[in-house]
Amino acid sequence: MNYNPYFANPYMAQNPNYGNQYQQAQSNQTSFIGVQNEQEARTYPVAPGNSITFRDESQPYIYTKAMGYSPLDRPTFEKYRLVKEGEANATESSETASKEKEIDLSIYATKDEIKPITEQITAILKDISALKEKTKKKVIREVEVDDE
């Protein structure tokens, strides 16, 4: 049977102020409800189509619990961590600093250290190419002598 709880309610017919109360409840959603822990927020009764925001009184967390328009819908529960603006920046900068500390820079060579090695390698390469040329010329001469 398709049952709509809002229209088939004998209490509404008996109490003419009920509609006003319900509308008031719908609009009064701005304040936080204090809870001791997450479990209390999870089990807190919430009306269909309504959303409640909770503030954890023992830990820096904010919870929201929202119900769908049908009582059969599963409630949506979300958890947020409360962080002060200044504290958030301090935490981020300290995290970056600690990451930099983690990288061991001693295993890397500096540009100044690499420069003489590069020069040495260039000189060796020049010598090799010069040797190659000499060998080439020598081989050509030997071939010419053999031909004669």
Added chain:
Amino acid sequence: MMNNVGSLMQMLSQMKQNPQKFLSQRFNIPENIGNDPQNILQHLLNSGQVSQSQINSAMQARKFFTK
């Protein structure tokens, strides 16, 4: 008058005998909801018998008295 007093007395005796059953019948709470107050409150909300603000007030009062 006598009839009213009689029904009132009957209601009181029912409430004395089994308060939970009396309240369940009074607020149309199905038996399968069980004894859990949270479930009963959720049913009252779902059926529109109480509003969210009434629940909030009741929960605040409960918190105040159980501290």
